[in-house]
Amino acid sequence: MLKRERHAYILHQVNLHNKVLSSSLCVDIQVSEDTIRRDLQELSDQGKVIKVHGGALSPSFNEVYYSPSQVYSRSEKKAIAQKAVSLIEDGMFILTGGGSTILELARSLPPQLKATFITGSIPAVLEYMHHPTIDVIVIGDKISKSSKITVGGEAVDKIRQIKADLCFLGVNAIDIGHGITDNDWDVVQLKKAMIESSRKVVCLTIAEKINTLQPIQVCSIGQIDTIITELPADDPALQAYREEGIEIL
Amino acid sequence: MLKRERHAYILHQVNLHNKVLSSSLCVDIQVSEDTIRRDLQELSDQGKVIKVHGGALSPSFNEVYYSPSQVYSRSEKKAIAQKAVSLIEDGMFILTGGGSTILELARSLPPQLKATFITGSIPAVLEYMHHPTIDVIVIGDKISKSSKITVGGEAVDKIRQIKADLCFLGVNAIDIGHGITDNDWDVVQLKKAMIESSRKVVCLTIAEKINTLQPIQVCSIGQIDTIITELPADDPALQAYREEGIEIL
DNA sequence: CCACTTTTTGCCGGAATTTGCGGGAATTTG
DNA sequence: CAAATTCCCGCAAATTCCGGCAAAAAGTGG
Numbered sequence: 001m002l003k004r005e006r007h008a009y010i011l012h013q014v015n016l017h018n019k020v021l022s023s024s025l026c027v028d029i030q031v032s033e034d035t036i037r038r039d040l041q042e043l044s045d046q047g048k049v050i051k052v053h054g055g056a057l058s059p060s061f062n063e064v065y066y067s068p069s070q071v072y073s074r075s076e077k078k079a080i081a082q083k084a085v086s087l088i089e090d091g092m093f094i095l096t097g098g099g100s101t102i103l104e105l106a107r108s109l110p111p112q113l114k115a116t117f118i119t120g121s122i123p124a125v126l127e128y129m130h131h132p133t134i135d136v137i138v139i140g141d142k143i144s145k146s147s148k149i150t151v152g153g154e155a156v157d158k159i160r161q162i163k164a165d166l167c168f169l170g171v172n173a174i175d176i177g178h179g180i181t182d183n184d185w186d187v188v189q190l191k192k193a194m195i196e197s198s199r200k201v202v203c204l205t206i207a208e209k210i211n212t213l214q215p216i217q218v219c220s221i222g223q224i225d226t227i228i229t230e231l232p233a234d235d236p237a238l239q240a241y242r243e244e245g246i247e248i249l
Numbered sequence: 250m251l252k253r254e255r256h257a258y259i260l261h262q263v264n265l266h267n268k269v270l271s272s273s274l275c276v277d278i279q280v281s282e283d284t285i286r287r288d289l290q291e292l293s294d295q296g297k298v299i300k301v302h303g304g305a306l307s308p309s310f311n312e313v314y315y316s317p318s319q320v321y322s323r324s325e326k327k328a329i330a331q332k333a334v335s336l337i338e339d340g341m342f343i344l345t346g347g348g349s350t351i352l353e354l355a356r357s358l359p360p361q362l363k364a365t366f367i368t369g370s371i372p373a374v375l376e377y378m379h380h381p382t383i384d385v386i387v388i389g390d391k392i393s394k395s396s397k398i399t400v401g402g403e404a405v406d407k408i409r410q411i412k413a414d415l416c417f418l419g420v421n422a423i424d425i426g427h428g429i430t431d432n433d434w435d436v437v438q439l440k441k442a443m444i445e446s447s448r449k450v451v452c453l454t455i456a457e458k459i460n461t462l463q464p465i466q467v468c469s470i471g472q473i474d475t476i477i478t479e480l481p482a483d484d485p486a487l488q489a490y491r492e493e494g495i496e497i498l
Numbered sequence: 499c500c501a502c503t504t505t506t507t508g509c510c511g512g513a514a515t516t517t518g519c520g521g522g523a524a525t526t527t528g
Numbered sequence: 529c530a531a532a533t534t535c536c537c538g539c540a541a542a543t544t545c546c547g548g549c550a551a552a553a554a555g556t557g558g
Contacts (some may be wrong), residue, residue: 003516004301005268020533032518037535053534058262120389122374129371129394132267138391138399140407145378150387158389158403185505252506271544281508286545302515304545 001029001111005132006039007048009111012130014049015059016107017078021055028110041119076206077101081108083228083249084168084204090114092165097187098124098149099170101204109134118162120150120190146187153187167198171193171205173212176240179221180209181214191218202226210237221246255288257432262435263298263307264395264433267304268303268394291312297359297432307395325455325479326350327449330357332498333417333453339363341414344443346436347373347398348419348452367411369399369439394434406440416447420454422463425489428470430463440467451475459486 001009006029013020022040026033041226050059081104081114086092091114098121105118106127118130120139128136141155169191173181176247182188195201195218207229226247231237233248242248250258254280262269271289275282293300300310328355337343340363345351347370355366355376366377369388377385390404418440422430429452431437444450444467456478475496480486482497493498 001300002268002270002303002306004299004306008442033534034519034536035517038517122371122378125371125392126375129392129397136392136394138369138371138387138389138392140387140399140404143374143378143385143387145385148378150389154407155389200264282544283509283546287507406503 001031001132003039005111006031006035006041008041008057009132010039011048013107014056019055020049023054025055028112030112041191058195077104078108079230080204080206080228081105084202085109086249087166087202087226088113088115092116093118093166094163094165095159095162095198096124097121097168097170097194098147101170101206102168103127105168105204106131118159118164120155122148122150146162147184147187149190151190156189156193158195159190162197164194164198165197165200167194167201169194169201169218170202171203171209172216173209174203174205174227175213175245176221177210178213178217179223180218182204182216182218183214185216188216188218195219195223200225202228204228207231207237209237250280252288252465255280255284256292257434259288259292259305260297261434263305264393264435267307267394269276269298272303274304300433309387309395309397315380322457323349323353326353326431327357327402328479329453329455329477330354333451335498336415336451337364339364341365342367342409343410343412344413344416344447345371345373346417346419346440346443347396348454350419351417352376354417354453355380362386367408367413369404371397371399393433396433396436398436398439400439405438405442408439408446411446413443413447414449416443418443418450418452418467420452420458422458422461423452423454423476424460424462425470425493427462427466428472429467431465431467432463434465437465437467444468444472449474451477454475456480456484456486 009021009029010025022033022036026036031066034123040049040051040056044056049056057238066170072128077100079084080101084105086106093116096117096119102124111129111132114133116135116137118137119125120141122202125136125138128134141150141152141159144151172183175181181190201224203224221244224246225243226249228249229238238248258278259269259274271282271285275285289298289300289305292298293305296308298305300407326349329350333354334357341366345366351370351373355373358380360381365384365386367386367388368374369390374385374387377383380438388399388404388407390399390401393400400460420429421432424430450473452473470493473495475498477498487497
């Protein structure tokens with residue numbers, strides 16, 4: 001990986017997460033810590049980041065502390081994203097929806113990963129586009145402004161023509177009896193198609209949404225292969241899902 | 250392989266992958282590294298790529314700090330956008346490409362306008378999404394990272410199925426003899442399809458690009474209905490185009 | 499067809515950049 | 529305070545860059 005690429009990647013990470021650790025960067029980018037240190041030194045000299053012992057911070061981090069609730073939910077989603085990343089292997093075709101958890105996943109992709117991401121979510125496309133090596137395929141159709149994803153028959157048809165290795169689904173509500181449910185008709189049509197077009201369906205959700213309901217069903221529990229939450233895999237809240245034979249991460 | 254061919258190949262690679270390595274290029278094209286280095290130097294001098302130690306990066310890669318105020322000759326583009334807006338009427342279906350001029354147009358749309366915009370450009374989609382009343386249709390396909398638009402056969406097919414009222418084309422080079430020309434093969438395919446699928450073709454270009462050339466032809470002068478520049482409509486620089494029967498705004 | 503110019507290309511040697519490594523200092527943490 | 533981690537400095541190896549040079553290729557004009 002070229003020096004400038006590393007710099008761009010580091011800057012991107014700093015701007016997204018407000019901090020980076022030298023130790024995690026050097027395993028992400030696969031170079032020695034010295035190289036990372038030199039990169040951070042240069043970026044620091046240019047005023048692009050603030051170097052601290054062990055890593056670097058965003059320059060805009062000065063005094064601005066974001067609200068505790070935001071920090072809290074974000075770290076949860078980050079934990080989920082980390083687990084999700086471990087399922088991805090080079091060369092995979094991966095369908096994803098939108099949603100903030102998916103965006104966090106997009107931001108956590110290791111920079112040397114070579115995979116193809118397929119989505120109709122414009123914010124997700126933006127994140128994927130920043131990645132140096134992954135390919136992005138956009139599902140086209142009419143934009144739903146509220147959810148910022150493409151919805152409609154064309155989009156559903158396109159997804160049906162695909163057979164992906166993985167499907168990451170950000171989930172609004174999940175319940176042992178009713179499966180995944182949601183509240184937007186068009187979005188549900190898309191999610192259904194995505195589930196049918198994937199070999200493996202992975203649900204990402206914060207624990208807060210477990211055992212909640214929405215009006216429209218996306219799929220039953222039986223169609224889910226894996227659930228990822230910020231909780232440890234053996235948490236009792238997930239016991240019922242484990243008993244259904246679903247893998248918990 | 251001819252020099253021009255190499256340049257086109259290199260540009261294509263850069264547009265697809267956002268970077269090229271001198272070392273991999275010289276085995277791909279089967280020439281010495283020195284030749285590659287000279288090629289990259291020339292392309293860098295033309296601003297087509299950014300040369301770095303070990304290869305080159307896409308110029309858009311550097312635009313991490315993409316802020317509208319830093320767009321090249323923005324005031325001219327704003328003037329162009331104002332004129333272009335006057336062509337749009339309620340209920341129209343409008344095909345647009347990407348490019349900074351198109352983005353300026355998207356920002357200049359009057360808030361009560363009710364029209365349908367169709368594009369494969371992700372930045373353009375973002376702008377259109379902010380608008381309260383217009384509908385946005387996204388052309389799906391694989392993302393070309395540097396141009397940030399979807400390119401490929403699917404996208405071309407989709408466009409062919411459409412018959413739009415208007416097509417706004419951001420233009421890289423226009424010449425009375427060679428028509429509109431560009432330097433990215435995939436982007437040219439899209440533009441060609443857009444032109445064929447529109448009742449009226451409108452070119453947006455800053456005066457600087459008039460009478461310039463790029464390697465690949467998009468269309469001849471005869472296929473253009475209207476040209477919009479920041480110059481007054483009767484400027485002598487546009488006389489030749491007026492004589493071809495093209496409307497000048 | 500032949501001389502002549504221009505462009506392009508490959509090669510060479512020295513300079514510059516980048517990167518990893520080791521040793522010792524500095525900082526953090528418990 | 530002591531252990532662990534991180535930082536800093538210098539060095540060496542590998543890679544890449546650059547300018548100049550000559551051969552090959554392509555274009556030119558008689």
